[in-house]
Amino acid sequence: MKKIIIFYVIILCTGCTSANYYSDIELTWKKALLFIPGQINNSTKTNLRVEQIETKEIEFKNKMPLLLYLHGCTGLGDGTFPRKLSSIGVVVIAPDSFARSYRPMQCDPRTKKGGENLFIYDFRSAELTYALEKIAEIKWIDFDNLFLFGVSEGAVTASLFRGNVFNGRIIAQWTCTGAPLVEGIDAPKNEPILAIVKENDPYYASNNTKSQEGNCGNFMYDRLNSKSIILKNLLGEDPHDVLDSDQSFSEIKDFIIRNLR
Numbered sequence: 001m002k003k004i005i006i007f008y009v010i011i012l013c014t015g016c017t018s019a020n021y022y023s024d025i026e027l028t029w030k031k032a033l034l035f036i037p038g039q040i041n042n043s044t045k046t047n048l049r050v051e052q053i054e055t056k057e058i059e060f061k062n063k064m065p066l067l068l069y070l071h072g073c074t075g076l077g078d079g080t081f082p083r084k085l086s087s088i089g090v091v092v093i094a095p096d097s098f099a100r101s102y103r104p105m106q107c108d109p110r111t112k113k114g115g116e117n118l119f120i121y122d123f124r125s126a127e128l129t130y131a132l133e134k135i136a137e138i139k140w141i142d143f144d145n146l147f148l149f150g151v152s153e154g155a156v157t158a159s160l161f162r163g164n165v166f167n168g169r170i171i172a173q174w175t176c177t178g179a180p181l182v183e184g185i186d187a188p189k190n191e192p193i194l195a196i197v198k199e200n201d202p203y204y205a206s207n208n209t210k211s212q213e214g215n216c217g218n219f220m221y222d223r224l225n226s227k228s229i230i231l232k233n234l235l236g237e238d239p240h241d242v243l244d245s246d247q248s249f250s251e252i253k254d255f256i257i258r259n260l261r
Helices: 024-030 080-086 120-135 153-160 246-258
Strands: 033-035 064-070 091-094 141-151 168-172 193-198 227-231
Touching: 024 120, 033 080, 064 080, 064 120, 064 153, 080 091, 120 141, 120 153, 141 153, 153 168, 168 246, 193 246, 227 246
Parallel strands: 064 091, 064 141, 141 168, 168 193, 193 227
Antiparallel strands: 033 091
């Protein structure tokens, strides 16, 4: 009779536990920036990440309104603008799409062209959905006061998300026009929209892309309490960036305060 020899191979991996491994979608949440009104992180260059508070208990006197912030095609930057948004009196959570292990850019800031990796739009939609699942676990969030803010690439996701969970959404640096993949506003009809774009934005010029000129106002005719703002492109300003405008911030602040419940 032949002997059957069985070898047992034990693989040892120091420090390798399931708790230390995160999928790409989890990383976008754990590395998300967090801004809390009145906290010191809102007045310094030190940013909190969501993972830093998951093992700590944060207490508020009252439940807090929340704004989910979806960054543009180049990432979160230093967090200056979402930090400023928190001064309105809302907690801001900004998922970090570039925390993924594989995350190419879909735009070229040098040539002002986008659409280089269209699957990125699927990434962003999944990141938003995952963030909504995770905030359900945070007891100090006021779920009657949720807002969505998308910038440029992130604004496409903000425009097309169909869920009926937000008091209102802000679409910045996007025209809502183009191919069926990205065109339109799919928010519920009763949800207020504030859209802000600069005139002659080079990313949407006819010599850079196809059929993306215009503004989101073309999709707001049947939307009450919604507004589309087209800013003048002043000499010396970034022709794409609307976030450095005092007018923009004033409009955003008024929009959020007006739609709090």
